Amino acid sequence: MELFTNQVLAGIATGAIYACMALAVVMIYQAIDHLNFAQGEMAMFSTFVSWQLMQWGVPYWGAFLLTLIFSFLGGIAIERLLFKPLAKAPILTNVAGFIALYAIINSFAGLIWDFTIKQYPTPFGSSPFLGSQLISTHQAGMIGVTLLLLIALYFFFQFTRMGLAMRAAASVPESARLVGINTSWMIALGWGMAAAIGSIAGMLIAPVVFLEPNMMLGVLLYGFAAAVLGGLTSPLGAVVGGFLMGIFENLVGTYIPGVGNELKLPIALALIVTVLVIKPAGLFGRPIVKRV
Amino acid sequence: MTAVQEAVTEAPAVEAVPKRAMTLGTGSSLIMLALLIMAPLFVKNFIIFQLTMLLIYGLAVLALNILTGGSGQFSLGQSAFYAVGAYTSAILIEHAGMNYALTLPIAGVICFAFGFLFGQPALRLSGVYLALATFALATAMPQLLKLGYFEHWTGGVQGLVVTKPDAPFGLPISQDMWLYYFTLVITIAIYIFSVNLLKSRSGRAFMAIRDNEIAASAMGIDVALYKTLAFGVSAGITGVAGGLGAIAVQFVAPDGYTITLAISLFLGMVVGGVGWLPGSIVGSAFIIFVPNIAEGISKGLSGAVFGVLLFLVIFLVPHGARQVAMVAQHLFGKLKKR
């Protein structure tokens, strides 16, 4: 029983990483209706920027804030420069654009900061949390920040005009334009917010996994999967999905004999596909009704 | 829980390519064919090898074109089918001593079955969800290939070395040249098959599903059957390509069939023009040669250069090579009128 609780707790700790990333994924999906492959790389780049600022002497929270602003503006800039021209192009071409962006950012990060791992500080410290040896204070902090972000996003979308405008622009663009919403800028705003959230995710994840250009590879995949599991239209779903993935993966690795360990990821993904087959919109997603 | 309503009159995810524009005209086809037949006679063995890989990846992109451009189902998982085809061929050649040519139809059939089976749960998924499911398949495949259980057959992480066939009947041509022509014949056969498939009733069913699934089912098309059929055919062709790839490269290993391959094939499809079968070879050329060009420009930033070149292509021709061909055709038509 102890092993079980240990693995569940450890799974929650890793799941926090996935949940963070999944939130950013859902954010971009809300804005543009697609998954952005380059999300992880943008988060990684932002984290490197913050690291560089700290190397130059800027204190942690200062670097944090500056990076947030940089990411927000950067996200908007990327959208305006690279993806607005592709707005009329087919979706698949846009996806190709995401892939191109991924390659560019990854390459530049490797060139500027090389591939050796870097230690990244955490504002929460690394001691055991509440005496538990499985969750450190940092991981608890990560979970806390994720939940805070979640609540903030919820409030933003449900109770602010801007949030409402964004939701309108994403789901019914023509009608939104008719009531005077500038849908084009809503998309840019969505990118900016997604980039900012991604940067927070990156800065929370880096202390655990160590900062290096390829650090987001695995995380992005899990983040996607968690977001889809929870429902791409629901930030709460993304967070729950993230934790579930972490726990499930751990339990599969521990309890399924023989192949469980080597096939952790495929089995976890198979689970998600199964969930999707039963509930196509994900656990918390709103079902999409097609009217003819 | 409020439902999100989507009006079906919205533009479909994969845009329709008019049937007429799906293939090249007779004239251009013949020119292409002549080029492909004569090319290896003038170049070194290494270039012949690259041309063979061009055809092989072209086949894989063609398969993806049928699936996505034809029936409108996203797939980021073609590398999984390619891997299965490659390993089938390799295992049959190395462990069962089978003739390499025979392994290809077997690889094709096995992958067809595999694709058909995968198409079943995929029925309920569409768009980004299907993309994720296929992505999951592609990531799972290398790990499955590394499994200890199968190590005796697959060689595990070390992979399998495959013997390259000599030209038959003692023909005085190099192994590379023989393999090229062998691949060319198979490619042409599959291309003709695909074109006919898309022009046939099944093809029309695919396209109807792509353009408007609900309307298609309302008209009596068995959506489930055709969707899984599309997956099966696409997987089968990719499997044959994989088998050819294993023979050409003479080596199979899990690291050769990662998600990077699936993404490359996807990019090849977009650059060539979604749904435009002749574009498959343009797409294939892009994914083989542009990374080399990028590396030549800057070793440290080869990824960035590749990304920039890719952006250039999709900015200039968002619809891929098909757009170029249509423009060329248009100009040609204008010239003719004079």
Added chain:
Amino acid sequence: MRSRQTLLIATFSATVIALAATIGSALAQKKYDTGATDTEIKIGNIMPYSGPASAYGVIGKTEATYFNKINAEGGIKGRKINFVSYDDGYSPPKAVEQARKLVESDEVLLLFNPLGTPSNSAIQKYLNAKKVPQLFVATGATKWNDPKDFPWTMGWQPSYQSEARIYAKYLMKEKPDAKIAVLYQNDDFGKDYLKGLRDGLGAKASMIVAEESYETSEPTIDNHIVKLKATGADVFLSITTPKFAAQAIKKLAEIEWRPLHIVSNVSASVGGVIKPAGFENAQGILSATYAKDGADPQWDNDPGMRKFFAFLEKYYPEGNKLDGSVVYGYGAAQTMVKVLEMCGDNLTRENVMKQAASLKDFTPDTLLPGVKINTSAADFAPISQLQMMRFKGEKWELFGDIISGELSH
């Protein structure tokens, strides 16, 4: 009569002179295979400059810069080295393409230090069939030491199995009742290592109580560590690459598990692994090495390392001396230059292999004192010695003797 005699003498002398000249020039004749000329030696290389293993691309960069230095100093007997390096993205099919390009299109003399077991496995048969040297491959897989079946392929660094055997020997001597937990990367590197450990323990392989594998696609290996702690093991063998080794060190400290921690040489870099993981967490960790660490102040005045630092300063200022890969590239390139020098004017592929198989007690600047490169017609493992070391304070302390990890075939 006299004119006829003169003619005879003249003809005779001329013939002798001509004969002497021919014999003489045959002895002094330069012999070249494709890729070598009077002015140039063309060397091919394949590295993962992109993709998941791009961290190792810096090895290729270091080697290119080292060859630039040699060229700036006059080259090898006046011949400049033309180093052609291509990216394979750690993908075997791409490696095959690049190898064929190097041999058939660029027409290099040999392939030097291609990286990655899958890539090298893919091109091994081709290169041996074409009789092109596949020299000093950048992987520790044990299978490169096989001159009988693959006479054109040679490794360089100590094989993973030989390193693992050294740990096995150590454990059987120092902790015969140990319970060993192993975390290994699920690829050729991890599996080769594990085999070496098992073979090294032999009958006592039951000392291994747990084997956990992980994939490089996993963001963190923390949960594996948790699982291994639960097995109650008191020895932890970390067969991991740098990022995951650092994660392991950190996690062990966080969950307050203090087994005897052994880390593979691949991840023993002070600057690349220990420092980011935290010096305080790494006290007492064991490893083994064959080369000097650029971050270790004990080598600051070592003549070999001073040459290395001078090289970095003059030719490669952006090179990170803390990165074990940079040290590695330097050492390998130096070995290559030595072999080419030993070839003299006979730059045929056959002679290159012959000279490579005749290295006697060669010591590049960056190897530990006492570790020497030795090869022979039956021994294609240039470096097979290691010395164990323990981490104390902020650096590694070597202890014990230089051990040979020779595997008898």
